[in-house]
Amino acid sequence: MDNKLISVIVACYNVERYLDRCVESILGQTYSDLEIILVDDGSTDKTGQLCDCWAGRDARVQVLHKANGGLSDARNAGIKKAHGKWLGFVDGDDFIRSTMYERLYEQRTEWGITVCGFETEKAGERNLCPAIDAEMKPEDSVNLYIGNELQCHYSGVFTYFGSYSWNKLYDHCLFDCVTYPKGKKYEDMYIIFDLLHAARKVHFISSCEYIYVQNPDSITHAGEIIHESLFARIKQKEQLKRYWGKIDSRMDELVACEYFLILFRYSFLSTAEQLKNKETAKWAWRNIHQIGYSRFPLKMKLKSLLFMYFPRMVRGLRHIYHLR
Structure with missing residues (x-):
């Protein structure tokens, strides 16, 4: 396992409209020691072809084509293929700022998680979601969680840590005993505390580096009263x-x-x-x-x-x- 390599896993399903922007944002990182794993999860549009095109253009890009199994299954497949000491996740319809992985990597720790803020984009409008609020002390932003003890230094801990996988950098070892639950929606929410419990330290950085695109095509709850x-x-x-x-x-x-x-x-x-x-x-x-x-x-x-x-x-x- 390469100790400096970050493996970025991109789960892709019918994202032909967004994939180029997503991959360009990852390849354009100021931290270049990357492995990009594009997992084509049985797409029925041109997503798979675009993945192959990117693999032909940059040696850091690998492609895994698989039958459709959902986001959890795609991420699990990507984790198995990853060679990096560090793991990151980007959804195929989102994109990231050029400094994201450099800034996360600077705060990395063994058996740790580093968290950045993010922006939500909907209909061209963006809203900031910082990883640190005004009430946090500098020392709290360095290690909010230490060992197996949950330290709630401020009331918004769950809001600011977030139940998302994509605005974080993980030590690969944390996934040795943790997998995404196949067939579940809100898969991030099911495992985030498993990862926190396994982590020895969690760092926060103040900048918003990830752009989460609220894509109307991904809405799947029409007619459901209980989500x-x-x-x-x-x-x-x-x-x-x-x-x-x-x-x-x-x-x-x-x-x-x-x-x-x-x-x-x-x-x-x-x-x-x-x-x-x-x-x-x-x-x-x-x-x-x-x-x-x-x-x-x-x-x-x-x-x-x-x-x-x-x-x-x-x-x-x-x-x-x-x-x-």
């Missing part, structure tokens, strides 16, 4: 309890938000669909109260009441708003 993100959050809560013996209040809030989103989606269903999902809405409402309804902001309380008991009024207001 798998809820079960992933519940899994995270179990992991926190198992690994560190305590549950941060922020995690309870994140789980409550998932139940809140069920009520939100319920309010926009047709009357017939609401009748079919009435018990699900009641179940979500009970769980919100069980977690601690009284501690939520007043605005959130009022919205949840409207979504639960006055869904027709919510739909009517939404219709009026769109007519204006």
